[in-house]
Amino acid sequence: MTATAVDEYPVFLPASTGELLGVVTEPPGRPNGLAAVFLRGAGWRPSSGPRRTQVSAARRLADQGFHALRFSYHGLAESGGTGDEIVRLDRLYVADARAALDWAAERDLRPVLVGNCFGARTALATAAKVPGAVAGLVLSVPPVFDFEVVRRRDRRPLRHFARRLRPSHVLAVLRSRTRRRALGRTGRGLVDIAGRKVRPRSGDGPEWVSRRFLAHLDAVVDQGIPTLFVFGEEDRYYEDFQHAGILDRAGLQASVAVVPGRVHGLTSVATQDAALDAIDAWAAATWR
Amino acid sequence: MARRIDSNLGVVEEVEFFGAPERLFGCRHLPADGAGRDLGLVICSPVLCDFGANYRREVALARGLAAAGVPVLRYHPRGCGHSDGARVDLTLDTLVADVATALAHAEERLGVTRLAVLATRLSSLAAAAALRDRPGVPLALWEPVTKPRSYFRAGLRARAVHRLSSTGPPEEPEAELARQGYLDLLGIPVGRALYETAAERTLAAELGDAPRPVLLVQFEDTAAVRSEYQAVVDARPDVTARLCPCDESWWFIPDRAAPGDEAVAATREWILAR
Numbered sequence: 310m311t312a313t314a315v316d317e318y319p320v321f322l323p324a325s326t327g328e329l330l331g332v333v334t335e336p337p338g339r340p341n342g343l344a345a346v347f348l349r350g351a352g353w354r355p356s357s358g359p360r361r362t363q364v365s366a367a368r369r370l371a372d373q374g375f376h377a378l379r380f381s382y383h384g385l386a387e388s389g390g391t392g393d394e395i396v397r398l399d400r401l402y403v404a405d406a407r408a409a410l411d412w413a414a415e416r417d418l419r420p421v422l423v424g425n426c427f428g429a430r431t432a433l434a435t436a437a438k439v440p441g442a443v444a445g446l447v448l449s450v451p452p453v454f455d456f457e458v459v460r461r462r463d464r465r466p467l468r469h470f471a472r473r474l475r476p477s478h479v480l481a482v483l484r485s486r487t488r489r490r491a492l493g494r495t496g497r498g499l500v501d502i503a504g505r506k507v508r509p510r511s512g513d514g515p516e517w518v519s520r521r522f523l524a525h526l527d528a529v530v531d532q533g534i535p536t537l538f539v540f541g542e543e544d545r546y547y548e549d550f551q552h553a554g555i556l557d558r559a560g561l562q563a564s565v566a567v568v569p570g571r572v573h574g575l576t577s578v579a580t581q582d583a584a585l586d587a588i589d590a591w592a593a594a595t596w597r
Numbered sequence: 598m599a600r601r602i603d604s605n606l607g608v609v610e611e612v613e614f615f616g617a618p619e620r621l622f623g624c625r626h627l628p629a630d631g632a633g634r635d636l637g638l639v640i641c642s643p644v645l646c647d648f649g650a651n652y653r654r655e656v657a658l659a660r661g662l663a664a665a666g667v668p669v670l671r672y673h674p675r676g677c678g679h680s681d682g683a684r685v686d687l688t689l690d691t692l693v694a695d696v697a698t699a700l701a702h703a704e705e706r707l708g709v710t711r712l713a714v715l716a717t718r719l720s721s722l723a724a725a726a727a728l729r730d731r732p733g734v735p736l737a738l739w740e741p742v743t744k745p746r747s748y749f750r751a752g753l754r755a756r757a758v759h760r761l762s763s764t765g766p767p768e769e770p771e772a773e774l775a776r777q778g779y780l781d782l783l784g785i786p787v788g789r790a791l792y793e794t795a796a797e798r799t800l801a802a803e804l805g806d807a808p809r810p811v812l813l814v815q816f817e818d819t820a821a822v823r824s825e826y827q828a829v830v831d832a833r834p835d836v837t838a839r840l841c842p843c844d845e846s847w848w849f850i851p852d853r854a855a856p857g858d859e860a861v862a863a864t865r866e867w868i869l870a871r
Contacts, residue, residue, distance in 0.1 A: 313619075313620075313681050314614050314619070314620040314622070314679065314680060314681040315620060315681075317614065317679070318599075318614070319598070319599040319612040319613060319614075319622075320599050321599045321600070321601045321612075328601045330599065330612060332622075332679050352649075353649075353652065353653045354649035354652055355649070355652055355678060355679075356679075357673070357677075357678040357679050359649075359784075360784040360785055361677065361678065361684060361785075364678070364679060385653075386652060386653075386656060387610060387612055387624050387656065389601060389603055574784070575784050576759060576783045576784040577781060577784055578779070578781045578784060578785070578786050579781070580784075581784060
């Protein structure tokens with residue numbers, strides 16, 4: 310029995326960020342009490358996922374008895390709310406993911422978060438911040454460093470900021486709602502940095518590894534959440550993952566599937582099939 | 598059906614699956630005050646890589662028109678997005694059939710007496726074909742594909758560029774089709790029937806002779822209409838060409854906001870004038 314759109318229905322999830330459009334897949338056979346919740350990467354495309362893979366994955370997992378929910382983040386596709394022009398790894402969409410957790414809880418389903426890139430980081434952060442709420446994690450190509458933060462805070466020359474002090478620029482910022490919001494985000498980021506304590510780095514891997522990522526990972530390990538990491542052999546993020554020794558830190562409940570090609574972007578049908586097969590096999594082995 | 602009211606935008610959005618036996622995912626964008634005009638719009642999403650690239654523009658146009666009183670139906674063709682159907686089974690004929698299904702659904706559910714259609718890229722051929730027996734229906738085309746062969750040639754070129762940075766030997770399209778039954782076009786399987794869409798199914802041929810107002814929008818930061826579009830303009834007195842200064846790469850989708858506010862604004866203005 311294969312799930313199709315006949316087994317699906319749309320739903321708006323109430324979130325603090327806006328009403329999020331989701332598509333629910335009901336298992337055509339016996340339900341297993343779990344809900345696969347898909348969190349996609351950054352970008353402007355809908356929740357059908359990169360190369361429609363979230364549709365394929367949802368329907369395949371439904372065949373195993375999972376309910377599945379794929380949804381668009383706030384401000385994207387049919388979802389309400391205002392989206393961010395720049396998505397940052399220090400501002401993950403945990404509020405959106407929590408709306409999906411609430412949806413699952415209302416139906417007595419235990420959520421397994423399936424995230425891709427930015428979505429993987431959001432899934433990990435959500436599992437860390439909502440203890441006991443997540444039954445499992447699939448993290449496809451999670452970046453282990455906060456590149457948006459690095460790019461935006463460290464690489465811009467001082468003259469760039471000096472130019473921004475001109476009265477004409479200040480007036481332009483104050484007149485634009487979007488730019489006022491961006492200024493607010495930057496201000497909050499700087500306050501966050503100023504408030505941080507200097508911590509010892511020993512045991513936390515290379516300097517470039519996100520402390521936030523490690524803290525979330527540690528919280529997930531403490532909860533004993535089964536976790537599957539998925540990478541492609543050609544993914545640069547896989548090199549980072551290996552360099553940083555993440556799998557050792559993730560403990561015995563974690564495993565990694567490495568498939569041919571690049572999982573980031575999924576620009577090959579063979580890689581998509583291999584990644585979906587790996588997720589299917591892990592789900593079947595973990596909740597047989 | 599899922600429904601939400603966005604009082605900030607002044608629209609109601611209703612999302613549902615429709616059609617049978619295979620179902621299409623659709624979203625209706627309706628004026629929040631219910632006081633719609635007698636004209637509605639059906640938006641035929643493009644397919645393959647273009648599907649995601651155009652998504653934000655389509656939603657923006659639909660919401661803007663609904664707020665101005667024009668109800669809109671957007672849908673995902675079979676083999677795309679949330680709709681039924683395997684990606685590899687998508688053909689020009691399935692696209693044409695989906696346009697017809699969407700038009701019938703819009704007539705039933707939008708509460709209007711007249712429809713207009715917007716189609717983008719390859720879906721332009723399908724929309725033109727589906728409207729052949731509906732003369733007078735306004736048709737807006739964003740970056741329409743004029744010749745299917747040229748479209749796939751561009752896709753194969755994009756793939757060749759992409760493969761420069763990855764492993765694996767190059768393979769001729771024919772050999773690949775024979776080996777696995779589809780062409781892997783940047784992660785989307787293109788079946789033989791779509792890839793080998795007859796060369797004579799050009800935009801000019803699919804538009805036929807039926808008179809209708811046509812808006813042709815070229816996404817390019819240039820002062821001149823491309824020759825392939827100029828030929829369409831020259832062949833029909835009812836075609837208006839608009840240039841919108843937003844270069845869209847189409848085959849490669851960067852993670853940034855899709856440009857094209859000018860295209861959305863020009864199309865909105867054109868539809869409102871119908």
